[in-house]
Amino acid sequence: MGRHRRAPGGRGLRELAAVVPRRAVWRLAGWSAVEALPALCSGLLVAAAADRGFLAGRPGTGFAWLGVLGAVTALRALAARAVFPHLAEVVEPLRDALVARVVHGALSRPDPDGPAEIARITEQVESARQLTATLLRSARGVGFGLVAALLGLGLLAPPVLPLVLLPLLLSGVLFVRLLGPLVARRRAVVLADERIAAEAGRAFAGLRDVAACGAQQRVSAHLSALVEAQGEALRSVGRAAAARSLTVAVGGRLPLLAVVCAAPWLVGRGWLTAGQVLGVATYLLQQLEPAVRALAGMLGSWLLDLAVVLDRLTAACPAPPPAPVPAPAAASAGAAEAARAAGAAGGDGSLRVEGLRFAHPGSAEPALEGVQFELHPGAHLAVVGPSGTGKSTLAALLAGVLSPDAGRVLLGGQDAAALPAPSRAARLALVPQEAYVFAGTVRENLCWPSGAHSDAELATAAHRVGSARLLARLGGPDGRIAAPAALSAGERQLLALTRAFLSPAPVVVLDEATCHLDAEAELRAEEAFAARPGTLVVIAHRIGSAARADRVLLLDAPGPLLASHADLQVLSPFYRACSGGSSADEHAPSGARGTAGPSR
Structure with missing residues (x-):
């Protein structure tokens, strides 16, 4: 049953992964690893400052080691700044793919449910975009920091690693077991919200008919039942979410308790020095416990919301057909015009x-x-x-x-x-009057949805419509439009006109x-x-x-x-x-x- 409940959210997340550029992910991961260097080095440098500096009677050496930690922390700030462009490269293609899916779904249904549904789906697209950006921005740093802290802990004090890993693995198992019920209950809340919106909209639209038929009590009772069902769904989510505190206690607090209890015995046996104990405490207090708490909160809330929203979008909007196979680049610029002329x-x-x-x-x-x-x-x-x-x-x-x-x-x-x-x-x-331009290359914007066109065809169309100078300024067909909103309304119209001119x-x-x-x-x-x-x-x-x-x-x-x-x-x-x-x-x-x- 738990596996079946997790499937819908997993399907949406798999489709999310399919549209994310792999290169952008690797660049994001690289800068995230640089950003996690303080988490890796903090305990090692604190232990060195204690053992080789302050406890050895050389405070200058101790301060020098702490200075190295400060320099690594400054490097983290630079890496954090460099992360954001690559974060956009991951998030914006997701938004574009979801927008294309919503548009295709709206146009492919002969009897759509109306503007209210389109507005709701559009709101879910923006919600998915924001949730993805928030998760990548926050959970990425916390996750890399946790891995770096465990690696540093293993390098500093291998004997304490089992005392930390066993509770952490137990916490992970408990959290994964909780994900199924959490996804199902969060999805029930979303469905309850949608039912209330739909039924209330119908009731308000037919108020005169309801009054004429004397059905006020019946309609009121029906809407009250929906509100009560929504409240029960929210309470159910609250009960399941409360169990997350158990995973935080097991994964974040239990390792610290185990190390504190075992530290006198490990020091007495000569397996740890006082500085190493201080470094281990640094890892556990500053890195491990905050990371476990933050991950449990983010993955147990934002990730569930994202999985449910993607599930709703994939269910409500069918995927658009695959893009046509690109034509050979040597195709003549007049081939498309000849086809249009023949069709006319x-x-x-x-x-x-x-x-x-x-x-x-x-x-x-x-x-x-x-x-x-x-x-x-x-x-x-x-x-x-x-x-x-x-x-x-x-x-x-x-x-x-x-x-x-x-x-x-x-x-x-x-x-x-x-x-x-x-x-x-x-x-x-x-x-239309307000032209749509999406993040991507100039070629992708001009060739959507008609298919591939050669550079000669793009150049001919741009020259005739009057967008050649704009295309040259954007870097030609392979130039990238990273921020469509940065283009003026007239520039967006020129791109849309060129796109329509290329259409068959x-x-x-x-x-x-x-x-x-x-x-x-x-x-x-x-x-x-x-x-x-x-x-x-x-x-x-x-x-x-x-x-x-x-x-x-x-x-x-x-x-x-x-x-x-x-x-x-x-x-x-x-x-x-x-x-x-x-x-x-x-x-x-x-x-x-x-x-x-x-x-x-």
Whole structure:
């Protein structure tokens, strides 16, 4: 039973270990070993200071040995500072892998449980990141210090080693036996919290129905029972955690008691000197007992929390598919464009919207209603309108991020809602206003999720979109982005635009994806996507984006209106005022045909 209870947490921890870079772990371990030098040398140097200095009548020599201990302690401070970059190299890939897992899980489920669940899972991802960082920062130092102290104890006074190791091993066995019940009970607390959140949310959402049916007492009793179950789970964790104090007493206090009792006999037999006894006491009091207490607290709390959180994440979010096998580096830069062009010629770039309607939860009026249009492969549509008219909502509906209340979106003649998430993503690429850049190399950011691209393809895409100088500043395709937050919003948008340009998706939707760029950079990026084989939909940030499009969809009262830039200047006073009466591109080629139904 204990083995079965430990399996879920072990599965999550194994998946954590699978995404952690091995080199970063070894570098972290190396600096941690340097950081543990004072724990290794403290007892040896104290014994030398006593036996060869103070007890031998040479205080200068004693102070010299203590000075060496001070120098080693200063070295520990330098090592502690050098540890943090390598700590980030271990923690950040974990965060990125968990984020990818959550996104894949959210997109792969046809009927997600809603924003509340996504928010809860996102909170668990951040919790896993913080717990991992805390464990590595704290337990790493304590664990290396404990091993170093035992090694130093063995070098200083081998006769006392059995008196220390036997209680320590017994303490370890007791602790491992306690882990199974602790994981199971901590997991029960997490499940109880989730049940309360879910049931309370449903009850609050249906308060009027509960009152109308007179079910207040029943709902109150149900929620009270859940709260009581949560309380019992917490008390159960407390009872199991209290047993940890036994492991601390056995592993931390019993060795000291055994050495104190045996010290007169060992000194009398000549097996230990007075200085060695002092050094042994230094190891036990300053290193061993604090380390056992700290490890029992950290592993019995933070490690259990991490195991439970990872277990919940692996259960709630399926793992994303493995990355595609990289193509040979000698692949020509035009191969991907040729494939896109072939796909567009075959009709895969068509986009048809039929009677689209969507209302946000709790809103009395629909954000969109009666929107319909058709774009043939190669078309260029701009979507404009006042703030709050549903432009970004339309982009999310086209990409399948939101599901319409009525109507449908057809990608290449197929209902987007019926397509599996990977197939839908292969047909349409969405670039949102706030671009996502993750810690990793530039190549990993640009090639996700479309697969491998050659350096020539990356260079061509960067040159066309306008991100070549940024890529050069970051160190080229193999340059590492250690802190994505250090990039400006415009730089993140340039990377996301280059990523979308490399995507094989024949339809690209730019949802104000250039809002953080200046007008010149925006013009260059949109011209690159307009020349790219496939269909382009731009949620316009500036009116110039609409002037460059084949057709413009205006979302405004009394209803959506689809026309050319020149025609909208005549048909819509709002559009004419925004464009300043300009009639640029009056005879733009007609790449889009359709109508926009009236708004109710």
